[in-house]
Amino acid sequence: MDPVRYRILGTTQALRPDGTPVPVGGARLRALLTVLALRPGRTVPASLLVDEVWGVDTPADATGALQALVGRLRRVLGADAITSAESGYRLAVAPDDIDLHRFERLTGEGLRALADGNPAKAAEALDDALALWSGPALADLPDRTAEAARWETRHLDARRARLTAAVSLGEADTALPELTALCDTHPLDEPLQSLRLQALRATGRTAEALAAYEDVRQLLADRLGSDPGPELRALHGELLSVAP
Structure with missing residues (x-):
């Protein structure tokens, strides 16, 4: 058996x-x-x-x-x-007969496809990877804090990458609800915030994207005493150039 x-x-x-x-x-x-x-x-x-x-x-x-x-x-x-x-x-x-290790393999494939400019292939691999999650990682491990945190971070990486693929494939409108919820949960994650601004821009909501940038800028200043990084600042400049 x-x-x-x-x-x-x-x-x-x-x-x-x-x-x-x-x-x-x-x-x-x-x-x-x-x-x-x-x-x-x-x-x-x-x-x-x-x-x-x-x-x-x-x-x-x-x-x-x-x-x-x-x-x-x-x-x-x-x-x-x-x-x-x-x-x-x-x-x-x-290893591939264990969901966690299969998830890691598929996530790696998705990230590589995204880096190679193939969002459709990335989306397919990442969908398969994310479908393997049925609850908190290592739920039955008595002291799961450190090990589970590593895999929860990897889970976030996969979700971020899948949303990036969605925006690249012209599915920004569909991706925005999950993207907004993730940004609320991880407000200091600048790549995630940048992706939300890109999705708002892609759906023609430039004014909302500019307002969201100001919220992020203020949050970073209040919590970390820092300004947004180069990616967010560059995106902000692009948004200003097309704003009415």
Whole structure:
């Protein structure tokens, strides 16, 4: 019963080849699968597994507790799903069979296509990447703050790139609601703010774009004591040149 897909972008899940979920019950069991899935095909030291699965609540017999937990996970996933090494355990799976690693591959493809001037190809790859998210990254990892923050940042990169592709493809009007919401959530993200101004300009809303620039300029001054960067300033100059 070897599942071929694992999900850790949201609640941790294991999926059979036909797509039906394999019941992975228990918070510790899901945490163990999450830690292993973060490092597919690599041996994860037992000490690291104990630290990340139990955190400060390390059991007295940590080695025995880990062995028991691995045994339970093998009964769920299949005996060959997790292999043992002298120093730890390894999830026997290809990186692309885990949503997080597939997301990273597809995002990389999308960003490269965007840089190469192919927004249509970028949009296709980024749509596939973003569709893999079903909730907060690594939701079942007990201490997820630092690792999850890295992937949430990458998620934002993918969303920004997808919106950039949309504007390039003449879909600025469709992209504006999500773009505006993202700017409200990340008000100091200058590339995102610049993209919103471009989308407003593309839809003929130059006056709104100029007002939005002033809001961003004031926000940067108040919070950071700085002026907008070169990209935003250049865009502002372009907006002034076409403003009625």
